[in-house]
Amino acid sequence: xxxxxxxxxxxxxxxxxxxxxxxxxxxxxxxxxxxxxxxxxxxxxxxxxxxxxxxxxxxxxxxxxxxxxxxxxxxxxxxxxxxxxxxxxxxxxxxxxxxxxxxxxxxxxxxxxxxxxxxxxxxxxxxxxxxxxxxxxxxxxxxxxxxxxxxxxxxxxxxxxxx
Numbered sequence: 258x259x260x261x262x263x264x265x266x267x268x269x270x271x272x273x274x275x276x277x278x279x280x281x282x283x284x285x286x287x288x289x290x291x292x293x294x295x296x297x298x299x300x301x302x303x304x305x306x307x308x309x310x311x312x313x314x315x316x317x318x319x320x321x322x323x324x325x326x327x328x329x330x331x332x333x334x335x336x337x338x339x340x341x342x343x344x345x346x347x348x349x350x351x352x353x354x355x356x357x358x359x360x361x362x363x364x365x366x367x368x369x370x371x372x373x374x375x376x377x378x379x380x381x382x383x384x385x386x387x388x389x390x391x392x393x394x395x396x397x398x399x400x401x402x403x404x405x406x407x408x409x410x411x412x413x414x415x416x417x418x419x420x
């Protein structure tokens with residue numbers, strides 16, 4: 258069965274593509290925001306400013322500091338029952354649950370202690386080795402960069418990348 262390219266992201270890192278399956282069924286507003294920002298080119302050139310081995314890689318801040326976001330309003334939390342396991346994509350936020358904006362993280366390993374406290378919006382379905390290879394640190398000395406992040410429906414050769 259063909260996959261719907263509207264519900265996949267192609268996250269291109271310096272090492273190659275990462276394919277993320279979006280979960281509008283559990284976080285429709287967060288998925289809409291990620292797609293909107295991706296289509297605006299917001300994430301292109303943005304670094305992974307916090308990469309903790311065994312935990313997660315965080316990016317999506319245009320300032321690269323961990324304190325920035327888009328100019329769009331913050332999102333209301335859409336906590337769900339999806340487990341924070343390896344490859345899960347979730348939104349970063351402050352201590353206030355309704356402050357997710359543009360920053361996100363991808364789990365390296367099981368992080369079940371985050372379940373139902375952060376909004377899961379997707380899962381890496383291929384290319385996780387590219388995430389594993391990101392330079393580590395808080396911040397990394399030479400952080401890994403998002404070359405581009407696009408909705409698969411907007412990518413000519415997406416069909417050959419999708420599972």
